[in-house]
Amino acid sequence: MTSLHIPVDAAEEGLIRILERVHAELGLIDHFRKLICSDQQEMRKEIEADLAQLRAARQEQEEIKAELLERFAQRQLNKQEYDAGMNRAKMKRAKITLQESNCRASLVPLDYLLDRAVMALEHLDVTWKTASETDKHALATTLFPDGFSCDKKGHVGTPADAHQFGLLTLLDTPAGELATPTGLEPVLPA
Numbered sequence: 001m002t003s004l005h006i007p008v009d010a011a012e013e014g015l016i017r018i019l020e021r022v023h024a025e026l027g028l029i030d031h032f033r034k035l036i037c038s039d040q041q042e043m044r045k046e047i048e049a050d051l052a053q054l055r056a057a058r059q060e061q062e063e064i065k066a067e068l069l070e071r072f073a074q075r076q077l078n079k080q081e082y083d084a085g086m087n088r089a090k091m092k093r094a095k096i097t098l099q100e101s102n103c104r105a106s107l108v109p110l111d112y113l114l115d116r117a118v119m120a121l122e123h124l125d126v127t128w129k130t131a132s133e134t135d136k137h138a139l140a141t142t143l144f145p146d147g148f149s150c151d152k153k154g155h156v157g158t159p160a161d162a163h164q165f166g167l168l169t170l171l172d173t174p175a176g177e178l179a180t181p182t183g184l185e186p187v188l189p190a
Contacts, residue, residue, distance in 0.1 A: 014156030
């Protein structure tokens with residue numbers, strides 16, 4: 001079996017030609033938007049509920065701090081008990097503040113992200129050209145999970161197209177360049 005050496009640039013140009021022709025159907029993009037919006041609305045409700053719980057927990061810690069201060073002022077707590085209680089309340093409040101910040105960060109501007117995703121889907125060639133090598137690998141794996149084929153002229157396709165590549169090459173090849181099968185009867189003239 002002989003190996004086939006194809007310049008990387010030729011293979012990449014063929015891949016870009018395929019990506020230039022790929023466009024999502026408008027109905028599919030509309031469905032994509034509706035699906036994402038629906039999921040985002042559910043997630044937003046969950047995040048808002050989490051934020052409400054965190055606000056209540058923060059308020060509870062404020063009340064604990066106020067109670068500790070009042071009990072210390074009335075000499076029901078010594079300085080060591082007061083400091084220990086305040087430190088616990090401050091640590092819990094800091095943890096709550098961090099959780100609130102993480103929740104708010106999850107409330108992403110959906111319209112912007114959807115527009116970017118649709119643009120990437122509609123212009124896969126541009127997405128490919130501007131991607132890092134790692135991103136190209138991830139994109140190729142996503143778009144062509146079974147890999148892709150490339151002939152020596154730089155024509156690129158999927159493994160399902162590989163059979164067609166062979167046929168197209170055979171059809172485009174002058175008869176004098178075709179190999180004569182041996183061991184078949186009758187033997188074809190060379």
